[in-house]
Amino acid sequence: MTPAAFAYSRAATVDEALDLIAAGDPATRVLAGGQSLIPLMKLRLARPERLVDVGRIGELRGIRDLSGGGLAVGALTTWAALLEDPRVTRYGALADVLPVIGDVQVRNRGTIGGSLAHADPASDIAAPALALEMELVARSAARGERTIAAADFFAGAFATVLGPDEMLLEVRLLGAGRSAASAYVALPQPASGYPIAGVAVSLTGTPGGAATTGCVIGVTGVGEQQYRAYDVERSVVAGTPFADAAKTIAAGQRVASDIHADRDYRAAMAVVMARRAFDAAVARQG
Amino acid sequence: MELIHRPASAGTAATEARIAIDLVVNGERVALEVEPRRLLVDVLREDLDLTGTKVGCDTSSCGTCTVHLDGRAVKSCTVLAVQADGSAVRTVEDLAPDSEHLHPLQAAFVEHHGLQCGFCTPGMLMTALDLLARDPDPSDGEIRHAIHGNLCRCTGYQSIVASIQEGAAVMRGEPPRTWTEAHAAPRSTAPAPDR
Structure with a gap:
């Protein structure tokens, strides 16, 4: 299979890339590692008229320390590069998700920024991005730079708040103190590896979960888009035992249904994955 | 069902303009001109006759198209040839000089x-x-x-x-x-x- 014809430009710098997308043409797509976009183009589910290849922009690669113990991850950093960096183990949910994203070949080429901007409603990374409250730095030539909280970033299936003239530059992880203990657990669809339900839980508070002062939950694969389970979070902080609070994790969502998992099963699995993620996060506290 | 082999049409010349790329394939420098939409696996197999690399599922699932791109395993059915410009590609042909001296x-x-x-x-x-x-x-x-x-x-x-x-x-x-x-x-x- 060959994609439909398109015009191709390669940007050498961020400024060059922003100039190439400055017209805000929705038929122009930014190409990073291509591990999501190219398969869709081959199936002709995506038919961009122009690709702006940012894959060679060195300034978008790599991981640096932020003051306060956080990390800034360049949007073009591959999953493999993240996996090989011992600093990511500060973030339990991130350490959990990296080995189950795609496969070796996909992780060698796929990038964190590309995946987030692609916004597949069943992407594994979405749940840890939400639970760890990642901050996404984006820039456009006309409007400059802005920082978007992960919770505000996703705007539907395969949709984000990024404008067509805007590009993701960096993904920031806050100081580990703010998300002292986190975990991600998913039920993968065995053939594709995509989560039927995937839940990341991040906890702050005293060990054992007895006095949880903060609870952030990201859910992927379950609803029409990836989401924060705000009601469950509030209920847990108010003192409800997690297993009880999590029963409504899929409430109010238009739960996805397909040949692998119908609505009821998927919603039930979301509850199970949430409990497992919570237990794993608690085990990491202290 | 009738299968028709369709060559690249001339009607979309503007978007199918060929782009010059340089690869180092199994240690040898190769200069090519390719349409942007062509996949690395097709360029390896069709332009360079390196048919050891297979196309299996063509949907990024099966991995039989795996080659090394700058030393890392990638699925060559999910890489555009233009993305590989300037890179080193290693295919299965590079593993052994002949069948008497296998890797x-x-x-x-x-x-x-x-x-x-x-x-x-x-x-x-x-x-x-x-x-x-x-x-x-x-x-x-x-x-x-x-x-x-x-x-x-x-x-x-x-x-x-x-x-x-x-x-x-x-x-x-x-x-x-x-x-x-x-x-x-x-x-x-x-x-x-x-x-």
Whole structure:
């Protein structure tokens, strides 16, 4: 299979890339590692008229320390590069998700920024991005730079708040103190590896979960888009035992249904994955 | 159903303008002009006659198109040739000069029944070499995790894992073992990780 014809430009710098997308043409797509976009183009589910290849922009690669113990991850950093960096183990949910994203070949080429901007409603990374409250730095030539909280970033299936003239530059992880203990657990669809339900839980508070002062939950694969389970979070902080609070994790969502998992099963699995993620996060506290 | 071979149409010349790329393929520099939409695997197979790399699923699932791009295993059906411009590509053809002098990993696949139909083998070899470059002595579980993106519909994987174990041992400098010897004493019994 060959994609439909398109015009191709390669940007050498961020400024060059922003100039190439400055017209805000929705038929122009930014190409990073291509591990999501190219398969869709081959199936002709995506038919961009122009690709702006940012894959060679060195300034978008790599991981640096932020003051306060956080990390800034360049949007073009591959999953493999993240996996090989011992600093990511500060973030339990991130350490959990990296080995189950795609496969070796996909992780060698796929990038964190590309995946987030692609916004597949069943992407594994979405749940840890939400639970760890990642901050996404984006820039456009006309409007400059802005920082978007992960919770505000996703705007539907395969949709984000990024404008067509805007590009993701960096993904920031806050100081580990703010998300002292986190975990991600998913039920993968065995053939594709995509989560039927995937839940990341991040906890702050005293060990054992007895006095949880903060609870952030990201859910992927379950609803029409990836989401924060705000009601469950509030209920847990108010003192409800997690297993009880999590029963409504899929409430109010238009739960996805397909040949692998119908609505009821998927919603039930979301509850199970949430409990497992919570237990794993608690085990990491202290 | 009638199948028609359609050459690239002239009607979309503006978007199908060819782009000059430079690759180093199996150590040799190659200059090509390609349409942006052409996939690396098609350029390798059709333009460079390197048909050892196979197209299996063509949907990024099966891994038989795996080659090394700048030293890392990638699925060449999911890389545009233009993305590989300036990069080093290594294909299965580079592993052995001829069938009398197989790479130790290839020899292990032969001896330890790591293939039946052989269609997945090029990808299995290239993915296994990516693993062994980073971890020369992996457990069975680590091997299974590494070949998660390579599908085999013949062997059931057991003999592929054994072949990679034996190939890795020879690459570490240990003497080759026959299938019978290896069967009597497996090198690793570590359990596989979940995924």
